[in-house]
Amino acid sequence: MDNVQIAEMFNRMARILEFKGENQFKTRAYTNAARSIKGLDEELMGLYRNGKIDSIPGVGEVLKSKIVEILETGSFDAYEKAIKEVPHGIIDIMDVPGIGPKMARLFYEKLGIKSIDELSKAAREHRIRRLPRMGEKLEEKILRSIIRLQQDKDYGRHPIALAGEIAREIRQELCSSPHIEKVFIAGSLRRKKDTVGDIDLIVVSDEPEKAINFFINMEKVEEILEAGASKASVMYPGNFHIDLRVVEREHLGSMLQHFTGSKEHNIHLRRLAISKGYRLNEYGFTNENSGILKPCGREEDIYDFLGLDYLPPELREDRGEIEASLTGNLPRLIEKKDIKGDLHVHSTWSDGINTIEELAQAAIQRGYEYIAITDHSHSTGIANGLSEKQLIEHMGEIERINDEFDDIRILSGTECDIRADGKLDYSNDILERLDIVIVAVHAGLEQDRTRMTRRIVAALENEHVDILAHPTGRKFGKRPAYDVEMEKIITAAKENEKGLEINSSPWRLDLNDTNARNAKEHGVMLAINTDTHAIDHFDNISFGIDVARRAWVEPDDVINAMSLKQICSRLGISRQ
């Protein structure tokens, strides 16, 4: 039973308690504990065995005993009883947008509805509207919501790169309205999460109604979900849910902060405000005694007022950033200007579309001191992987091109396949001759957790290996991460002094933020690489930097933030 499963169990328990109409704070306690458990660096089982299960935030005596019960028996008594009482389909019903615990319970008690299919049928047969406070519009809304839910296989989450494009497109259109002064992107998109659920926008306007009207009447809007005096939501092509809030300039800071979130971060800030005698909302601070509102025109004003250093949006997840800010221990987050090179680049020698010279030129234009050409090894036949003989020619070619360029150093490398048994695709003799060796899993993704972990750890134990690329293999919309024990990978990377990659391809973003932060905290060095297959891909580096920033990564944690001299020293390259 791992942390994710235990957290899921607590989440389901919370949903059941909601349905049963239990005390909302008790319900919230389960949700909070679940979230806290998901964010743990170590497995609960390990903590339990070492007697270190105390001091998990949000877990008190009662929930602690339930965790122990789960670890020992696979479940806990109260949960087993609860799932017998509340049919499984009911939880699904509460996942339909617009339906919460109260309605789900009413449908169950009055109409015996226990599943989404039954709900859909009841709505079509107009049985919902006969219930108190229910009507025709609600039936239509339910049917629409169910259809959207069923169409939406990825649970409504979109890769940040796609969401960013849509957001910029909408921003441009909104800017053309005479009633809209300015447009800001907020929400998880501004926090740079790897995937975003919906797109949150703020517009500054003196005429809110006209601004809202312009928004809901944009040509591409497929459906208007709600439209009020200061807030509206629409559906946009590609299953994008867009939320808009209108604000007057004097409240912009508060609104930006509020709408950027995260929810947990905001709750923490509000608790902090309460302890100082103020209520905090999207319009500013209200003095508890006088009732006087202090508006915040700039986001910085809010953090200032609470005695905090400014918090970059990437950190606003209530994962310790507020405490760090209070004690002056915020990280100096990595920035684009810190990146000195790219260590994962493919050329025409394997499956890239640009020559080594073209890549070198593009890297110079981006101000890099070095790049590593890391074409595929021969097992990756589909990517035109190089034989050992070809790899030797490849090295010669790089040496020749290095003579041509004064402004950049090209490192000879490989992205060497880790075979199913953990052996590498090239012999040690040839690996030794390369400047840099990146290893990666490309096939045999279905291996079980134990084998996959052993396979990767074996690769990390090879003395010639430098970096593990895209460590979990996930690709958005294509496949989930393969099953692997990340803790063991991180430990092996630390013990063998290997780097782990944050792959900046917007379809990978692998390591993700939580794994990357975990690695950093264990003292593992990271490499923020683009896995470039075409010159334009170099610019994906910003996505990788976003992930790193969300992981609290500082320049000193990053291999390719090192100067050429430093990196040559790390890689054991004598000639520079």
Add this chain to the structure above:
DNA sequence: GCCGTTTTCGGCCCGACTGTTTTCAGTCG
């Protein structure tokens, strides 16, 4: 059910929008 720079008891973030009602409960973020 958790938690404490007021507290071991009594709090627990806060407001907008909808649909159904004539004043508000439910849902959402």
